[in-house]
Amino acid sequence: MVVALDGFLDAGNAGALAARHLVRTGASTPDGGGVVVATFDVDEFHDYRARRPPMTFARDHYEGYDAPRLVVRLLHDACGAPYLLLHGPEPDIRWEAFCRAVLEVVDRFSVSLVVSMGSVPMAVPHTRPIAITHHANNPDLLTGTSPWRGELRVPSSAQALLEVRLGEWGRDAQGFVAHVPHYLAQLDYPRASKALLEQVEIASRLTIDLDDLGVAADEREEEIARYLSANAEVQDVVTALEQQYDTFARAEEEGRSLLAEDEPLPTGEDLGRQFEQFLAGLEGPDEGQGGSPR
Known part of the structure; x- marks a missing residue:
């Protein structure tokens, strides 16, 4: 069963885009x-005041309420192999009850492996390969090496807790977290979605048609490149991130400290200002035309 919950672990909407791609390409109806x-009874888990579902006001009345849905779907891969997809909004409350409910699904459908997808914003350039953090409640499941050393204290999520609880209950679960450039975290970033699904293929032995997602990823990359070519200041910020990334990569290969020396990195204030302009430029009407972002 593949798990992708919207919310905390979804920078660049990578997990949500991947889930929508699976629904679109794996539908059997x-x-x-x-x-x-x-x-799942969403009323038991959703905080409507924190995440208000959209609806339409048409002239003099309300209509088109988009109610949140947390569901499990039966899908098939490109070769016809069946699998389940759990997707929808991450529960805001009652995480333990949610985990127990997922356990019922796992046992009822004899699920042998749960694979989760997520993404987090990181200070990395979009011009370098997307790094993936591998994790699992059983070390035998790991299909790659973690880029982290030692321990990190991080905010928890319902998806992360699910992996922990499934391990305690003797069920295998693993997952992948894509590192999304933090200046793109608020945009749809299909390149990260494709990277996640490539890992899902390896872990679950599914065959997923990624052609459409690859096209969308290429279009987004071209869009970003056009904007950068017309905005030198933003390009300078990305160049600084590239230098930082390459310095870290060389240090890791050579077994040296990952603390870069004498690298011309931008300040936090520079990053914040330039990233705001970057996002405004991509989403604005003058995108790619060389005009000033609004």
């Missing part, structure tokens, strides 16, 4: 979407 085999 003529009307698309796959068969929903399990649903």
Whole structure:
């Protein structure tokens, strides 16, 4: 079963985009979407005041309420192999109850492996390969080496707790977290989604058609490149991140300290200002035309 929850672990909407791609390409029903085999009572888990669902006001009345849905779908990969997809908004409350409910799904459908997808914003340039953090509740499941050394105290999530609890209950679970450039974290970043699904293929032995996602990723990269070519100040920030990334990579290869010396890195104030302009430029009407972002 593949798990992708919207919310905390979803920089660049990487997990949500990946889940939508799976639904679109893995649907086994003529009307698309796959068969929903399990649903969760969202009212038990969702904080509506913190994450208000959108709805439409049409002239003089309300309509089109987009109710949040947390569901499990039966999908099939490109070779016809069946698998489950759990997707929807991350529960805001009652995480333990959520984990127990997922356990019921795992046992009812004899799920042998749970694979989760997530993404976090990192100070990395988009011009370098996307790093992936591998994690699992069983070390035999790991398909790659973690870039981290030692221990980190990080904010928890329902998705992370699920992996812990499944391990305590004797069920295998692993996952992948993509490192998304933090100046792109608020945009759809399909390149990260593709990287996540490539890892899912390896872990689960599924065959996923990634062609459409690859096209979307290439289009986004071209969009970013056009904007950078017309905005030298933003390009300078990305260049500084490239220098930092390359220095760290060389140090790791040579077994030296990862603390770079005498590298011309931008200040936090510079990064904040330039990233705001970057986002405004990509989303504005003058995108790619060389005009000043608004």
